Amino acid sequence: MKSQVFGRADELAVLTRALDRPSGIVLVRGEAGIGKSALLEQLMDLASDRGRTVLYGQAHPLHTGLAYAPIVEAIRPYVPAPTSVDGLSTLLASPGRRVVGVDTALGRTRMFEAVAQLVDRLAPAVFVVDDLHWADRGTIELVHYLARAVPVLGAYRPGEANPALEQAAVTARRAGAEVDLGPLADEAVAELATQLLGRRPEPDFLHDVTQRAEGVPLFVTALVRGGVHEGTAVPMIVRDVVLDRLRRLDERERRLVEVVAVAGEAATGSVLRHLSCERDVLRGLIVNGLVVERPVGRAMAYRVAHPLYAEVAYAELTIGERRELHAAVLGAIERESPGDVLALAPHYREAGDAADSAKARAVLAEAGWRALAMRAGEEAIRYLDAAADTAEPQQQAELLDGIGRAHMALGELDAAADAWERGMAVAHRHELAKSLVNLRFRLAMLESERQDSTRANDSLLAKVREVSLDSPDLAIQTFVYVIRRGSAAEARDLSTALEKSAGAGNPAAVRAVSHFAQAIRAIVDREFGPALGHCEQAVAHARRCADESPFHAQYFQLILSALYTSNGDLEPAIECAQNIVRTGSLVELPSLACFEHYALSLIRYVAGDVGTALRAAADGIEVAEASGLPRPIARIRALRALLLAEQGDLGAAKVALAEAKAAYRSPEESLVDLVSLAGTAVALYAGEPAAPDPPDESQIFSDPCTTMLRLMYTGLAALANADPASAVACAAALRSFRFPARLMITIADRLDGLRTNDAGLLADAARGFGSMGAELFAAHTWLEHAEVTGSAADVPRLLDVFERAGAASWANRARQFARVSGVRVRPARHDGPLTGRETDVVRLLGEGLSNADIATRLFLSGRTVETHLSNSYAKLGLTTRVALARWATENLS
Secondary structure: OOOOOOOOHHHHHHHHHHHHOOOEEEEEEOOOOOOHHHHHHHHHHHHHHOOOEEEEEEOOHHHOOOOOHHHHHHHHHHOOOOOOOOOOOOOOOOOOOOOOOOOOHHHHHHHHHHHHHHHHHOOOEEEEEEOHHHOOHHHHHHHHHHOOOOEEEEEEOOOOOOHHHHHHHHHHHHOOOEEEOOOOOHHHHHHHHHHHHOOOOOHHHHHHHHHHHOOOHHHHHHHHHOOOOOOOOOOOOHHHHHHHHHOOOOHHHHHHHHHHHHHHHHOEHHHHHHOOOOHHHHHHHHHOOOEEEEEEOOEEEEEEOOHHHHHHHHHOOOHHHHHHHHHHHHHHHHHHOOOOHHHHHHHHHHHHHHOOHHHHHHHHHHHHHHHHHOOOHHHHHHHHHHHHOOOOHHHHHHHHHHHHHHHHHOOOHHHHHHHHHHHHHHHHHOOOHHHHHHHHHHHHHHHHHHHOOHHHHHHHHHHHHHOOOOOHHHHHHHHHHHHHHOOHHHHHHHHHHHHHHHOOOOOHHHHHHHHHHHHHHHHHOOOHHHHHHHHHHHHHHHHHOOOOOHHHHHHHHHHHHHHHHHOOOHHHHHHHHHHHHHHOOOOOOHHHOOHHHHHHHHHHHHOOOHHHHHHHHHHHHHHHHHHOOHHHHHHHHHHHHHHHHHHOOHHHHHHHHHHHHHHOOOOOHHHHHHHHHHHHHHHHHOOOOOOOOOOOHHHHHHOHHHHHHHHHHHHHHHHHOOOHHHHHHHHHHHHOOOOOOHHHHHHHHHHHHHHHOOHHHHHHHHHHHHHHOOHHHHHHHHHHHHHHHOOOOOHHHHHHHHHHHOOHHHHHHHHHHHHHHOOOOOOOOOOOOOOHHHHHHHHHHHOOOOHHHHHHHHOOOHHHHHHHHHHHHHHHOOOOHHHHHHHHHHHOO
16 A cells, blocks of 8 residues: 655666665755655665665654664664663663763764664665654764765755754765755646546546645645545645644544654554554554554554654644643553663653653653763753752752753853752752852853953852862863963862872772873873873773763863873874864863864874864864854964964964954963964064063963973074073973973974084984974974085975975975075975965066056056055065065066
């Protein structure tokens, strides 16, 4: 009794070819009722006929935001008893065991790989997910992950897709892997009507259906099966068409449609049997096309034929009827799968007072904490809020704390503050001292995050001294504050207070924070080896408790990446930063928005890839500006100023630096270091004197990598300004750490080699940079070595390095040295810092033309020529017309 698909020959051909490929994703896009699900069903039948295992999942409006629900539906029939180590326990809850989150990159990768391995065991297979517009971000990312190894078919409605799906759809569209379903042609409508009726329809009737359905298969089906005749008032919206069909059902049929609509993905054969659904009634609905039956492993699953039928059937129920049905469904689920939070939580949420309040509270709270760990903020709020309605005071305060954190994750700072204030009221009313102190700390931290003022930070300092360090979540936030604002003595004291918690008898989250604290103390004491070791242990422990404390692994990896960078271990440093970028923003503290992009950009720069570093910074700027918070905006714009200076775009670098200085109001030490680093670099490359601004290396624990680079640039600027004493001080500061961190020592060697004109020391430093993968810094130092020795033989190779890195200032310096030394090098590439029109103007200036002649030649005004020349001076770091003409002769001839 399966319906055929008409008028979709071209689309079927595309999708059939997708089945024949070993992997890849194809999306079917179309409005509600256009035939996406029918098309997928025909493809699934075809895949089954070809011997493929079909894994089918469907997102559902009742479960909007429920993390990975369609994936769970697809794989559950093939994983009857997941273990705690097979990677699938993060998706499938076992009875009596808490569901585990998958927030960290490692945990999520393991879960993704476990699903991929399951699909591989079922090969040849095809993965199908319908109604992706209701799916959460994690489902969409996992679907993309699976598409690397198996054909994946998905369907969604345009205009209802979330940002993650929209991005995926754009990618698929560009690759020609999206099928866009439009209305059926009149011939296809006639064929569909014939199939539905079992005979050729009367011409007048067919004309009426064709005109009124407008090529939408759902409308055609509803109108034909509803027996609409010419002259009958046809509803203008799908709801009325569906209701017209539903009203033709008898009481038992209508009730069963409502049950299946309410049950959603839980509508399996066993659940329906527990609900006393009559088999003959179910069969009649299947035959008449209102309910779809599909085998899922050894079980049978049922759904209303189209989501719109389910939506309308559900909407027509009274609130009391809905609650009673949800209560009945959850009772059936509990008899089949007790403890299945994914299946139970939506029904407990909707059952209201029709369900046992204690059970509802426990399941809803568990679903909410799971959602919070998985960064499904809206879902977490829905479930935690529902649980808080009937919770005891202590649990209610904890749930309101979680609701506030979920709002923070969504960037809803006012709502977060409101939740925490409500939690404080509960704690105060019931004399819950510990909860009261902790919630006050949350609010003070939020105020400091949002306002970044001296008053807000002073208020937070008082709360830091009161907060309990027993909670690893709060302990790490106090540490973040001390790292930002505190002294080395305060950091050491806090580290000592947490040291006792590193023992094996403590929970993983507590041990993670303790090891991190010891890492910070080792940095304060300038002991690099212990610092690196403790930080690695902190990350390892944090990954084991990612479901409880997802923020820890992210933040600790940021510090670990900085330590790796300081030691010249650039590959693991990049890997750490990339892990955090893939995981997402560190949303526990909004001012850390974009920090992962900042860290990755800075490491990419140290590795010598300025272009990639700028792209990472651009991603960070987008995130920072979306947050609207001063700290992330200042941080990422200051870094961009440094990168633009390296590229030789000094005009833009000065603008970015001014924006960074204007952004922050109460600067922390790491921002002071970064802004000073960028300002020194801009002045150095512009040939301007840099203000003497020696860093306070005692604060290196706040941002080790930035402090290291600030010492390097301060030393270089001091040498350029004939201030060898300051250069000596910078080199001595770099050597003073008992790390010994290789990159820091190599930078010190470079500064000492330049100060003393020691070619041997410069060569050792250049080789040291090269061995670490810091190719750009190595090229810098080799050019400085060439200038000391007077040998330009290696300049062409260095020029290649500078141009690949996008380091225009150094490329210009190499060309100038080559010209003075009589070494011929190829002209500059034309994709440098100048625009096309600026290049034209500068080339004519190099040919000896005056401004007036240039204006005449290029049909420009004199004022426009002056503007282009002014921009070119700034971008190239030149100050005279003679120097610009020489640059044009060397680079544009």
